Amino acid sequence: MKQNIAIICSGGDVSGMNPALKRFVEYSFEQNLTPYFVYDGYEGLIDNNIKKADYCDVAGIINRGGTKTGSARSKRFMQKEYRTIAKQNLDNLHVTMLIVLGGDGSFKGLHEFYKEHKIKFCGIPSTIDNDISGTDYCLGVDTALNMIKFSIDSIRDTASSFKRAFVIETMGNKCGYLALVSHLTSGSELCLIPEIPYNLNDYEEKFKREIKNGRRYFIAVVAEGIKQDSAEIAKWFEEKIGIESRVNILGHLQRGGNPTVKDRLMAYKFITYAIDGLMKNKNESIICYMESGFEYKEIDAVVNTPYQLNHELIKYISS
Numbered sequence: 001m002k003q004n005i006a007i008i009c010s011g012g013d014v015s016g017m018n019p020a021l022k023r024f025v026e027y028s029f030e031q032n033l034t035p036y037f038v039y040d041g042y043e044g045l046i047d048n049n050i051k052k053a054d055y056c057d058v059a060g061i062i063n064r065g066g067t068k069t070g071s072a073r074s075k076r077f078m079q080k081e082y083r084t085i086a087k088q089n090l091d092n093l094h095v096t097m098l099i100v101l102g103g104d105g106s107f108k109g110l111h112e113f114y115k116e117h118k119i120k121f122c123g124i125p126s127t128i129d130n131d132i133s134g135t136d137y138c139l140g141v142d143t144a145l146n147m148i149k150f151s152i153d154s155i156r157d158t159a160s161s162f163k164r165a166f167v168i169e170t171m172g173n174k175c176g177y178l179a180l181v182s183h184l185t186s187g188s189e190l191c192l193i194p195e196i197p198y199n200l201n202d203y204e205e206k207f208k209r210e211i212k213n214g215r216r217y218f219i220a221v222v223a224e225g226i227k228q229d230s231a232e233i234a235k236w237f238e239e240k241i242g243i244e245s246r247v248n249i250l251g252h253l254q255r256g257g258n259p260t261v262k263d264r265l266m267a268y269k270f271i272t273y274a275i276d277g278l279m280k281n282k283n284e285s286i287i288c289y290m291e292s293g294f295e296y297k298e299i300d301a302v303v304n305t306p307y308q309l310n311h312e313l314i315k316y317i318s319s
């Protein structure tokens with residue numbers, strides 16, 4: 001008998017969820033499964049907003065940010081009684097496998113759900129914060145970083161014209177990943193993240209000297225989770241460094257936009273691994289992705305070894 005499988009997007013949405021939904025529907029059919037969408041995160045699970053999905057539901061969405069199914073934060077799912085209702089709704093539809101795209105909060109909820117009801121599940125790390133333990137990469141991070149890159153590049157244009165300091169605040173909750181990578185890739189002068197204690201006074205002498213030597217502007221990338229408001233950092237630039245300053249809180253634009261190639265490909269792979277795992281009875285897992293580090297190789301080996309297209313990629317189109 002055909003098995004039913006459902007997918008939920010929960011917590012903060014990310015660009016990459018729509019490509020994941022598309023792959024989910026198409027690969028479910030390939031594997032002879034019947035795909036279901038749960039709408040509006042765990043809220044939809046409680047309210048029985050669970051519907052069969054078809055090819056037409058995922059047509060024309062691969063290039064769109066957000067999620068076609070909607071996402072939500074659900075206070076009710078924190079309570080056992082509502083999780084019992086959620087399980088009942090899945091049972092009524094004979095849904096036996098669940099894929100959850102979400103962040104650490106969604107996985108905590110999923111863990112509770114599993115402990116109580118033993119549902120077969122697979123979690124796909126999906127949060128722009130990139131703050132899930134065990135995985136180097138969460139879906140949506142690359143698109144968010146590219147949105148930030150675009151924003152900082154634009155701000156740099158005006159900053160350099162006007163002799164100003166710009167304090168640019170990134171999201172990330174208590175995690176500094178977005179701010180740190182954006183700092184390294186945008187050439188900003190200052191980066192403040194929750195993970196590293198700082199004292200602004202340490203930068204005073206250096207920044208003043210740089211202005212004397214001709215520096216026209218500063219870019220500071222600060223994570224939303226640091227101990228100070230961005231406005232306070234801007235005030236410090238004005239009062240201590242003596243340069244006019246402005247604050248830009250990038251906010252939710254970091255969660256939207258056309259998914260990058262990396263996020264589309266990661267969505268494709270995450271879903272493939274999730275469904276394959278569930279079919280092979282790997283039922284209680286989160287799909288984690290670890291990036292291998294750099295390696296020094298002998299030039300001889302590099303120039304004399306023919307290049308081979310990644311086997312994993314070839315496998316996707318030849319199966």
Ligand SMILES: Nc1ncnc2c1ncn2[C@@H]1O[C@H](COP(=O)(O)OP(=O)(O)O)[C@@H](O)[C@H]1O
Nearest residue numbers: 011012073074077078102103104105106108109
């Ligand atoms: N300890 C928990 N028990 C049950 N459900 C939880 C728990 N923690 C989080 N959740 C559920 O997961 C949802 C999403 O979590 P949240 O932290 O808002 O987003 P994210 O998954 O993106 O980190 C919450 O709104 C809640 O419904």
Ligand SMILES: O=P(O)(O)OC[C@H]1O[C@](O)(COP(=O)(O)O)[C@@H](O)[C@@H]1O
Nearest residue numbers: 011012103126127128129171172173
């Ligand atoms: O959209 P909201 O509810 O304002 O939440 C903002 C928070 O969500 C995020 O954008 C994403 O967080 P999650 O992926 O953990 O939900 C954080 O960076 C930010 O602090």
